[in-house]
Amino acid sequence: xxxxxGLSSRYRVDEGDGFxxxxxxxxxxxxxxxxxxxxxxxxxxxxxEALYAQNCWSMLLxxxxxDTAGKGGAARYVMSRMDPRGCYVAGFGRPSAxxxxxxxxxxxxxxxxxxxxxGIFNRSYxxxxxxVRVHSGVLGSQQLPPELVTRTIWEERFEDINAFExxxxxxxxxxxxxFLNISKEEQKSRLLSRLDDPRKRWRFDPTSxxxxxxxxxxxxxxEEVIRATATPHAPWYVIPADNRWFAxxxxxxxVVDAMEKLGLTISEVGPELQEQLLSARIMxxxx
Ligand code: AMP
Ligand code: MG
Numbered sequence: 703x704x705x706x707x708g709l710s711s712r713y714r715v716d717e718g719d720g721f722x723x724x725x726x727x728x729x730x731x732x733x734x735x736x737x738x739x740x741x742x743x744x745x746x747x748x749x750x751e752a753l754y755a756q757n758c759w760s761m762l763l764x765x766x767x768x769d770t771a772g773k774g775g776a777a778r779y780v781m782s783r784m785d786p787r788g789c790y791v792a793g794f795g796r797p798s799a800x801x802x803x804x805x806x807x808x809x810x811x812x813x814x815x816x817x818x819x820x821g822i823f824n825r826s827y828x829x830x831x832x833x834v835r836v837h838s839g840v841l842g843s844q845q846l847p848p849e850l851v852t853r854t855i856w857e858e859r860f861e862d863i864n865a866f867e868x869x870x871x872x873x874x875x876x877x878x879x880x881f882l883n884i885s886k887e888e889q890k891s892r893l894l895s896r897l898d899d900p901r902k903r904w905r906f907d908p909t910s911x912x913x914x915x916x917x918x919x920x921x922x923x924x925e926e927v928i929r930a931t932a933t934p935h936a937p938w939y940v941i942p943a944d945n946r947w948f949a950x951x952x953x954x955x956x957v958v959d960a961m962e963k964l965g966l967t968i969s970e971v972g973p974e975l976q977e978q979l980l981s982a983r984i985m986x987x988x989x
Contacts, residue, residue: 706745710956713939718932723925723940728885730942734951745958746783750820752966754788757818759964760875763957764826767882768920769910770892771943772950776882777822779950780957784820793824802844806830806859807866817874820957827866828879831859831927836919860930867936876960877936880953881924882943886917 709732715721753759763780765773777791792813801809807827815821834840835856867877884892893914896906913920932938939956943949971979 706743706951706955706958708959710939710952710959713941713952714956715928715932715938715940716934718929721925721929721932723921723928726883726940726942728883728888728942729944731945731948734948736945736947743783743954746780746954747785749958749961749966750784750788752968753820753961754785754818755968756966758874759966760815760817761820761961762815762870762875762877763820763822764828764877764879765822765824765882766826766828766832766880767943768884768889769907769913770889771882771884772946773824773882775946776880776950776953777824780822780954788818789820789822791822791824794826794829807862814870815875827863828927831856832920832923835923836916863931864933867933871935878956878960879936879938881928881938881940882949883940884943888944889914
């Protein structure tokens with residue numbers, strides 16, 4: 703039995719009602735130590751190959767978390783085990799003028815994975831109920847008709863996101879959402895190490911420090927997001943992320959578990975192709 707099997711299930715939230723972020727420990731490692739854990743990721747490439755070969759399901763992995771939580775690292779890690787033809791990452795920063803001219807789902811919709819593929823979103827439409835909510839000024843830049851900006855706008859966005867994810871899952875896209883849960887202390891040490899190390903300095907984004915001042919507002923916003931949008935068809939995973947290695951392992955485990963549940967197998971080739979393969983073999987052997 704692989705260490706990956708089932709590891710993610712304890713971090714999975716299918717039903718958001720009553721969700722409280724405070725009880726989730728960012729430093730949890732499920733009793734594992736890092737040297738024991740980093741093996742056995744071959745399953746990740748196997749399940750992806752089956753997904754690609756079957757060309758029918760697709761998978762959307764959404765990575766959310768505070769700056770330095772490890773979104774980029776998690777995307778790199780999952781990708782590193784996969785055939786690059788079948789997997790890609792799309793990142794979503796501050797929207798461009800063109801993007802602001804459309805509804806809030808538009809820009810991500812263009813990057814959804816086609817059948818057989820895995821799409822990884824580094825940030826996503828969830829920013830629309832996170833950063834946009836924490837900084838009330840941002841909403842003002844969205845050119846929405848003023849009468850549509852009411853006190854229920856966040857509820858409405860949750861509703862739209864749920865409907866959208868329903869739509870995706872009903873059309874064969876598995877949707878897995880990850881909140882990389884780091885502690886405020888761990889973020890401080892990661893930010894400082896970016897400043898300390900000349901090779902990491904380019905990664906330091908001064909706005910991280912300002913966002914950090916709003917830490918509690920962000921945690922409240924995340925809690926409400928998970929409450930409102932954790933569903934059995936599109937669950938959230940609250941990934942303990944203070945230990946990088948563990949976060950990677952837990953994300954990979956969730957991906958493998960979700961794909962194994964589909965029971966994908968690489969099917970035998972049909973009789974016609976089998977005949978061609980047989981004559982190819984004969985030609986090769988007599989060559
Ligand atoms: P990074 O991913 O670190 O390059 O940063 C991207 C920045 O863009 C973050 O500060 C996000 O909060 C911000 N961002 C992402 N999506 C939106 C959005 N829809 N509206 C405003 N800011 C956003
Ligand atoms: Mg950043």
